Amino acid sequence: MKTIDDFVTLLRDEMGLDIAAADAARGFDELPGWDSVHLLSLLALLERTTGRQVPLPAVLEAPSLESVYQLYTG
Amino acid sequence: MPTTEPPSAQGEAEDRLRHLHRSGVLAQGYPSLPSLLEALPESRLSWAGQLIGRVDPDDVLKQHPDTPVLTVGITGHGTLAELVPSLTAEFARHGLLMRRSIGDFGQYVNDLSTPDSHLYARGSQLVLCLLDPMVVFDEVPVPWSVEDVEKALEEKLRLIGWLVGRFAEHRQATLVLNTLPLPRRFSAQLVDHRSRARLGVAWRSANVALLRLADQHANLVVLDLDPLLAEGVAADDIRLSMYAKAHLAPALLARYAREIGHLARHLLGRTKKVLALDLDGTLWGGVLGEDGPEGVEVAGGYRGDAFQAFQRAAKQLAAQGVLLAAVSKNDVEPVRAMLSNHPDLTLREGDFVRVTANWEPKPGNLRETAEALNLGVDSFVFVDDSPYECGMVRRELPEVAVLAVNDDPALHLERLLRDGWFDVRDVTVDDRARPARYRDEVARGDFLRDFDSIEDYLRELGVRVTLAPAASAEIGRISQITLRTNQFNLTTTRLQPAEVRTYAEDPARRVFAIRSSDRFGDNGLVGAMFTRREADDVQIDNFLLSCRVFGRGIEQACLAALLRQARDGGANAVIGSYRPTAKNAGVKDLYSRYGFQRVAGPEGDTAWFRHDLTVLPAVPEYVLLTETPEDGAL
Numbered sequence: 287m288k289t290i291d292d293f294v295t296l297l298r299d300e301m302g303l304d305i306a307a308a309d310a311a312r313g314f315d316e317l318p319g320w321d322s323v324h325l326l327s328l329l330a331l332l333e334r335t336t337g338r339q340v341p342l343p344a345v346l347e348a349p350s351l352e353s354v355y356q357l358y359t360g
Numbered sequence: 361m362p363t364t365e366p367p368s369a370q371g372e373a374e375d376r377l378r379h380l381h382r383s384g385v386l387a388q389g390y391p392s393l394p395s396l397l398e399a400l401p402e403s404r405l406s407w408a409g410q411l412i413g414r415v416d417p418d419d420v421l422k423q424h425p426d427t428p429v430l431t432v433g434i435t436g437h438g439t440l441a442e443l444v445p446s447l448t449a450e451f452a453r454h455g456l457l458m459r460r461s462i463g464d465f466g467q468y469v470n471d472l473s474t475p476d477s478h479l480y481a482r483g484s485q486l487v488l489c490l491l492d493p494m495v496v497f498d499e500v501p502v503p504w505s506v507e508d509v510e511k512a513l514e515e516k517l518r519l520i521g522w523l524v525g526r527f528a529e530h531r532q533a534t535l536v537l538n539t540l541p542l543p544r545r546f547s548a549q550l551v552d553h554r555s556r557a558r559l560g561v562a563w564r565s566a567n568v569a570l571l572r573l574a575d576q577h578a579n580l581v582v583l584d585l586d587p588l589l590a591e592g593v594a595a596d597d598i599r600l601s602m603y604a605k606a607h608l609a610p611a612l613l614a615r616y617a618r619e620i621g622h623l624a625r626h627l628l629g630r631t632k633k634v635l636a637l638d639l640d641g642t643l644w645g646g647v648l649g650e651d652g653p654e655g656v657e658v659a660g661g662y663r664g665d666a667f668q669a670f671q672r673a674a675k676q677l678a679a680q681g682v683l684l685a686a687v688s689k690n691d692v693e694p695v696r697a698m699l700s701n702h703p704d705l706t707l708r709e710g711d712f713v714r715v716t717a718n719w720e721p722k723p724g725n726l727r728e729t730a731e732a733l734n735l736g737v738d739s740f741v742f743v744d745d746s747p748y749e750c751g752m753v754r755r756e757l758p759e760v761a762v763l764a765v766n767d768d769p770a771l772h773l774e775r776l777l778r779d780g781w782f783d784v785r786d787v788t789v790d791d792r793a794r795p796a797r798y799r800d801e802v803a804r805g806d807f808l809r810d811f812d813s814i815e816d817y818l819r820e821l822g823v824r825v826t827l828a829p830a831a832s833a834e835i836g837r838i839s840q841i842t843l844r845t846n847q848f849n850l851t852t853t854r855l856q857p858a859e860v861r862t863y864a865e866d867p868a869r870r871v872f873a874i875r876s877s878d879r880f881g882d883n884g885l886v887g888a889m890f891t892r893r894e895a896d897d898v899q900i901d902n903f904l905l906s907c908r909v910f911g912r913g914i915e916q917a918c919l920a921a922l923l924r925q926a927r928d929g930g931a932n933a934v935i936g937s938y939r940p941t942a943k944n945a946g947v948k949d950l951y952s953r954y955g956f957q958r959v960a961g962p963e964g965d966t967a968w969f970r971h972d973l974t975v976l977p978a979v980p981e982y983v984l985l986t987e988t989p990e991d992g993a994l
Contacts, residue, residue: 302414319414324441326600326606327410327442342600
């Protein structure tokens, strides 16, 4: 997962989210098909993929997918 | 867990699933999912479930209208989002489809007690109410004592008992509760061992009380989580519990979902019935044809003991109604000698309903065994240590559950029991007697050859039939017949015990139990008729007969008796209906055969029939029928 595009592909293939790269910067409220319950799957996926553990409250409070991505790669 | 490159079968299956998802054809490809998911390890099922869960169940049904579907209501104390993908995958793995109704976080009290909650509104047939330790620890003060926990447990138990009672009053759906795990982060907050022990007592007493609730309510299942936790699954994930209020760990929910998948199979009448076992390398070690009866590993020694444990488990399953069959590539004589004479072998020829030893391909042998038992191959679980045989059976008979065991016999048992293929809600007296009955059936089959015509055979057989209103003690068995019978099942209406009871208690309705016996023995309760008075007509809501006994004049005898009772009771006509399924084509002409006329009915694929009661069919002369009529009751 080197770029935001890799990240979006990962979300499409692993979580079945129907999103495009442009959606990553949108707020979660505007993200098509997004439900807050997906956050749990998302963080399990990211921990598995990156091998990094990020404090959960930071992930839960992140406003967009892009900011989640930065938490795990930044 | 070590991360390794996925083996090719897994990789291919994952690619295929991704492809189905990306191309938007998952609904179309739904029937291919069982074989696809078979190639995935358990740890990948939740991922698969996330993709599969994107598909609208209605789209699947549009393309594959025969897919068995169950509406599942999900409620509980904490966040349960992680349960849904696992459940979705387990259903898909069995070729079943889940319609889900999931409530808002923490709303179980409201969901179960309010008649217009989502559980009720969406007609859930199976309701899962997940309880977690925070049900209790959310209620204790700070600081807390063991007495505080005892008090909170007592209150919650009273509440849950009331909710279950209220649910049972209004609903006939099956409700599933679970025992509460006790995380160490609570017991470790007590510094003295004496208090910790008392907390353990209080906690376990509450779990015992929860488990005992199942004895009081016919439609309640209480899943004991302890055996799942004993496998080494963590009960909770502290971060998910703290931050997301998901108080049960995803891995435990996945394990729970596997148990629920089998319960769903059972509720949809798809419990497996036959355990077909390979012999060499599966039931014993070595090759009988080469090593001889003294050389194979049957019991004793490292490997022998492991094989013996597997034999004992098979015998244990058979004692509860699972039919054992042996399917082996061997000459028949040595196999017979082995099964009859080997002093240390736990299983005997008499434990099997059928032993097939020849050199024919196994799929054909399995199909033939199924025919001899009058069952579908989809009710088979097949265990073999040869990847070749397993692969061939998977390919030729995808509806068979194939369990591939390897060359370590200690793992055979685990492989067999990992999935609850034979899970039912209750084992009945009839279940325990089933293997013996099917063995008689094979004897009857042999007997058949000595007769010129089937009628002569039936006359010799001395069939006796009893038709009587169902007694209270028979309700469980009748429910089971509606759940298990697929072929002679005119409308395939599956009824839980509570639903049969409600039906029988309606003064305008009758549930008849059909029993039969013959010179080979008692067949027990083999069928049922559900009838109801509708103005001047009697309507047959369903008519079922076990596949063990049809084609012996029993169906004719029962219909003849019912028609006569209806006429004696002053009815103008008897109405019957036939709703086609993948399995019941054999009875589509049943009503026509006995003098019913096809009539128009409500829209849909159900066919309607009417008998005007002028000329009644006779009870076949070779059947001795005993009725317990209720004059004018129909």
